[in-house]
Amino acid sequence: MSDQTAPAEPDVDVAVNLAAVKARIAAAAKAVGRAADDVTLVAVGKVHGAERMLAALEAGHRVFGENRIKEAETKWPPLKAAFPGVALHLVGPLQTNKVRQAVALFDVIQTVDRTKLARALADEMARAGRQLPCFIQVNTGEEPQKSGVMPAAADALISQCIDELALPVVGLMCLPPIDDEASLHFSLLADVARRHGLDRLSMGMTADYEIAVAFGATHVRLGTAVFGARPRP
Numbered sequence: 001m002s003d004q005t006a007p008a009e010p011d012v013d014v015a016v017n018l019a020a021v022k023a024r025i026a027a028a029a030k031a032v033g034r035a036a037d038d039v040t041l042v043a044v045g046k047v048h049g050a051e052r053m054l055a056a057l058e059a060g061h062r063v064f065g066e067n068r069i070k071e072a073e074t075k076w077p078p079l080k081a082a083f084p085g086v087a088l089h090l091v092g093p094l095q096t097n098k099v100r101q102a103v104a105l106f107d108v109i110q111t112v113d114r115t116k117l118a119r120a121l122a123d124e125m126a127r128a129g130r131q132l133p134c135f136i137q138v139n140t141g142e143e144p145q146k147s148g149v150m151p152a153a154a155d156a157l158i159s160q161c162i163d164e165l166a167l168p169v170v171g172l173m174c175l176p177p178i179d180d181e182a183s184l185h186f187s188l189l190a191d192v193a194r195r196h197g198l199d200r201l202s203m204g205m206t207a208d209y210e211i212a213v214a215f216g217a218t219h220v221r222l223g224t225a226v227f228g229a230r231p232r233p
């Protein structure tokens with residue numbers, strides 16, 4: 001957000017990438033009889049600088065994702081002020097002591113994965129008078145190092161968030177293991193969502209978003225395909 005619009009990483013044309021990815025999403029949707037505008041592209045900007053975000057904004061894109069509160073807090077307030085209508089999704093893990101900052105800055109929380117966090121979010125949203133659509137993150141691969149509620153505990157957490165905490169839950173999110181067949185995870189997530197009447201599914205990244213669209217993704221989270229390879233943080 002300065003006069004220095006010269007990109008620090010000039011090898012990537014974000015506008016061209018966005019157009020290409022959107023065309024592929026539309027084709028993948030059409031192939032399974034879905035409408036292209038059924039699928040929202042969340043452009044994940046983590047690690048990349050504001051210049052890259054600016055290029056996407058100037059190309060007309062408005063839906064973004066970040067995985068760290070601190071990084072988002074330095075990058076996004078000026079961009080949001082300059083471009084009305086931005087929807088910023090939190091796609092990384094959230095600690096309860098960062099809930100206040102998260103609710104103030106983000107527009108969608110995709111990573112609700114435990115009761116304590118759900119309760120803290122519900123309380124803070126009430127306090128701030130700001131209801132943010134939430135996704136429950138399911139650890140479909142049951143990976144111990146990863147965030148997300150285990151599949152066996154997902155039904156109970158979803159019901160509790162909706163019925164007891166009145167959290168505005170709109171759907172489910174997953175981040176499958178890198179070396180696994182992604183479609184197994186996507187269909188598992190879709191099954192859990194169906195049981196609860198939730199119609200939004202955040203699944204699919206650069207390597208597998210077309211498969212995710214075939215399995216019902218309403219939100220694909222793309223970093224590399226839009227902004228290029230991430231610089232080392």
Ligand SMILES: *Cc1c(COP(=O)(O)O)cnc(C)c1O
Pocket residue numbers: 044046067091092175205206207221222223224225
């Ligand atoms: C980084 C990240 C993405 C984007 O990953 P790419 O493979 O670069 O598209 C999507 N979702 C989450 C949760 C991420 O942290």
